[in-house]
Structures are given as structure tokens and as C-alpha cells.
Amino acid sequence: YNGGITVSAWSPAPHTATATSRRSHKQSSSSSVILHSAIEDELDLSSLHLTPQLEMMVTAFSSIPDEKTRHKQLLYMASKLPAVTDDVRISENKVPGCLSTVHVDCTLEPKEGDDDQETMVVNYFGDSDGLLTKGLLALLIRGLNGATPEEIQQVDPQFIQAAKISQTLTPGRNNGFLNMLAVMKKKALDAAEGGAADDVDDADEEAKNEGEQSAIVTSFEEIDGKPMYNTIMTTLITILKPTSITLTDNSSQHAGHAGSKGWEESGESHFALEIVAEAFEGLSLVKRHQLIYMLLGETMQKIHALEIKAKSPAEV
Numbered sequence: 001y002n003g004g005i006t007v008s009a010w011s012p013a014p015h016t017a018t019a020t021s022r023r024s025h026k027q028s029s030s031s032s033v034i035l036h037s038a039i040e041d042e043l044d045l046s047s048l049h050l051t052p053q054l055e056m057m058v059t060a061f062s063s064i065p066d067e068k069t070r071h072k073q074l075l076y077m078a079s080k081l082p083a084v085t086d087d088v089r090i091s092e093n094k095v096p097g098c099l100s101t102v103h104v105d106c107t108l109e110p111k112e113g114d115d116d117q118e119t120m121v122v123n124y125f126g127d128s129d130g131l132l133t134k135g136l137l138a139l140l141i142r143g144l145n146g147a148t149p150e151e152i153q154q155v156d157p158q159f160i161q162a163a164k165i166s167q168t169l170t171p172g173r174n175n176g177f178l179n180m181l182a183v184m185k186k187k188a189l190d191a192a193e194g195g196a197a198d199d200v201d202d203a204d205e206e207a208k209n210e211g212e213q214s215a216i217v218t219s220f221e222e223i224d225g226k227p228m229y230n231t232i233m234t235t236l237i238t239i240l241k242p243t244s245i246t247l248t249d250n251s252s253q254h255a256g257h258a259g260s261k262g263w264e265e266s267g268e269s270h271f272a273l274e275i276v277a278e279a280f281e282g283l284s285l286v287k288r289h290q291l292i293y294m295l296l297g298e299t300m301q302k303i304h305a306l307e308i309k310a311k312s313p314a315e316v
Contacts, residue, residue, distance in 0.1 A: 045162060049154035054143030061163035071168045074135030081138040084127050093126070095183045096235050097297045098176035100130025102137060104184060108191040111146075121146050122188045132169075136177050139165075140184060149192040153282075157181050157294065175297030182294050186239060186279060193278075215243045228268040231299050239295055242277040243313055254304070265302065272307040281312040 045055055064070045088103050095102040104126030111119040124141045128134040144152050157178055160166050166174055220233045229249055236245060250270040273292070280288045288310040293300055300306070 045159075048156040048159045048162065049151075050159055051143055051147045051151060051155065053146070054155065054159060057139060057143055058159050058163040061165055064164070067164075067168050070165060071132070074139065074165070074168070075131055076135075077138040077142070078128075078131050078134035081127070081134060081141070082125065084125050088125060088127065095176070095180050096238055097179040097295070098128075098130075098133060099172045100128050100133040100176070102126065102128040102130075102133060102176070102180060104137065104141075104180065104187065106184070106187045106191055108149075108194070111148075119148065120192070121148055122152060122191060124184060124187070133173065133176060136165075136169075136173070137180060140177075140180060144184060144188075149188040152188045153185055155181070155185075171301075172298065178294040179297060182291065183239060189279065216241045217243065217245050220245075225266060226268060227266055228299060228303055229271070232271065232273070232296060235295055235299070236273075236275060236292070240275070240277040240279045242275050244274070244276040244316070246274045248272040268302075269304040270307075271303060271305070272309075274309045276311050276313055276316055278313060280310050281314065285310075 045058060048058075050058060061070055061073065064073065084103070088105055090103070093103040093105045095104060104124060106122050106124045108120050109123055111121045123145050126137055126141065128137050144155070160174075160177060169177065217237055220237060222230045222233075226249065229247060233245070233247055236242065248271065249268060250272055251268050254270045275292075279291070283291065289308050292306075292308060292310065296306075
């Protein structure tokens with residue numbers, strides 16, 4: 001786009017098959033974390049903890065005067081996203097809760113110019129079969145590449161509001177954006193933990209990995225006629241990889257609660273969640289709840305209340 005504001009195209013080295021992937025309070029549907037919720041028109045960018053590249057793009061997008069041009073810029077960025085090979089398009093890299101199919105993964109590499117190679121930064125790569133969704137993914141990849149895992153965890157998703165991009169998106173795509181960012185944060189954490197494990201003795205590392213794998217919840221028993229329950233469990237198990245998770249359906253205690261789409265569709269309106277996961281380490285109670293709300297996306301709009309007890313393994 002060359003109408004006064006330019007978000008420059010970028011072309012990182014394309015991913016190849018040889019690249020190594022590293023691997024509450026009660027909440028009503030109206031208060032779930034959806035980006036079109038009431039937020040001030042002007043946000044203090046310093047409070048959003050953006051990477052320099054992301055801050056530059058937010059400033060550029062917010063300066064574009066009309067929604068149509070911002071939409072076109074996202075499509076342009078989609079066209080410049082480097083292609084990936086089929087080894088990236090696997091279930092482990094699929095982002096849940098998106099209207100389009102999205103795959104994303106990352107590597108952890110020494111920071112360029114760091115002679116001691118002590119600072120490790122994340123480089124993402126991915127693809128989507130939807131053009132607008134691919135543009136959002138390209139924005140995230142460009143904005144987060146070259147940042148440390150710690151810096152990536154601090155990024156506040158409200159930057160899409162500050163960039164005025166959320167005005168271009170449907171609620172479904174807003175939720176898809178939140179899920180993409182959440183998965184990319186989780187990928188960065190996994191990559192960092194994998195890098196640290198490389199320094200451990202091989203035998204100790206193998207024992208540690210086996211222990212962690214056996215402790216992680218990987219499946220649950222689906223309940224017929226309970227789509228909300230099944231969706232919540234599937235999403236949280238897939239992304240957060242909890243060591244413990246219990247979801248209790250308390251809907252019968254609030255039969256016919258007005259305003260609950262879940263109750264109208266399947267008799268589901270009130271849940272209580274207890275979950276333990278490494279992803280909560282270092283996060284405040286509010287941030288833990290926000291993470292869960294983001295991951296559940298549109299599901300939160302259908303239930304009336306979700307009571308949450310979220311802990312890290314160290315707190316159990």
C-alpha cells in the first residue's frame with residue numbers, strides 16, 4: 001500500500017523440511033474476552049508490552065484512515081507470507097477455534113549478532129487456507145519473530161484494537177486471532193523448555209520427558225449430548241496440556257437461566273473448572289482467567305457462567 005502509510009513487506013528465509021521445530025470468578029457471556037468489548041479508543045501502547053516490530057505495525061495500521069485499506073493491507077501481508085512444507089501442516093500445529101484452517105510452529109535460535117549465543121529468540125512459520133486469516137497470521141509472525149519467549153508472553157492481545165484491525169473482523173475471526181496468539185505463546189514456551197532440556201544429561205532428560213508425558217492429560221471421556229462440555233475439554237487439553245483438569249456441569253442447578261444460548265441448545269449454562277497446567281506459571285489470577293476465556297472463544301458466548309480454579313503444578 002502506498003497511500004501515505006506503508007507497512008513494509010518482509011521476506012524471512014522460507015521454512016524447509018529440515019528446520020527443527022521445538023516443540024475466578026464467575027464469568028458471564030457478556031464479559032468473555034472478545035476484542036470488540038468496550039476499550040478506550042486510544043490505548044497506551046507501552047502498556048501492551050509490544051515487540052518493536054509489532055509496535056511499528058500497530059502504529060502504521062492505526063494511521064490508515066479507512067477500514068477497507070486496512071483489510072487490503074492484511075491481504076497483501078498474506079501474499080508475502082513464506083510458503084511452508086507439509087511437515088508443518090500436522091495436527092500438533094493446528095490452531096483450534098479458527099474459521100479457517102491454521103497451522104503454526106516455531107524454532108528457537110540464537111539471536112543474530114549475539115556472539116555469546118546466550119540470548120535465544122523465536123522464529124515462527126505457518127500457513128492458513130483463508131486469506132484474511134493468513135494476513136492476521138502474517139502480522140503475528142512478523143511482529144513476534146526475533147523476540148524472546150519471555151517477551152512474547154507479555155504481549156497483550158488488545159493491540160489489535162489499538163491497530164483498529166478488529167473493526168475489520170467478525171467476532172469469529174476475532175476469536176481465531178486470539179487462539180492464534182495463544183497457541184504461538186504456548187509454542188514459544190514449549191520451545192524454551194525444550195532448549196533448556198538440551199543442556200541436561202541424556203539419561204536425565206529422557207527420564208524427565210517420560211515423567212512429564214505420563215503426567216499430562218491427553219484425553220477425556222466425551223459425553224453424548226453435551227457439546228459445550230466436550231468443546232471446553234478438547235480445547236483446554238489440546239492447547240494447555242494440563243496435568244490435571246476437572247470440568248463440572250452445574251447447569252441443572254440453574255435450569256432455564258435466561259440469556260444462555262448453551263441452555264437453549266443443549267441444556268448447558270453453568271460450569272466449574274479446576275485445572276493445573278505449566279502454562280499458568282508466572283501468570284496472575286486475572287491473566288490465567290483471560291487466557292482460558294481467549295482459548296474458549298465463541299463457547300464463552302453460549303454459557304452463562306464459568307467458575308475457574310487455575311493453578312500451576314508448583315502451587316498444587
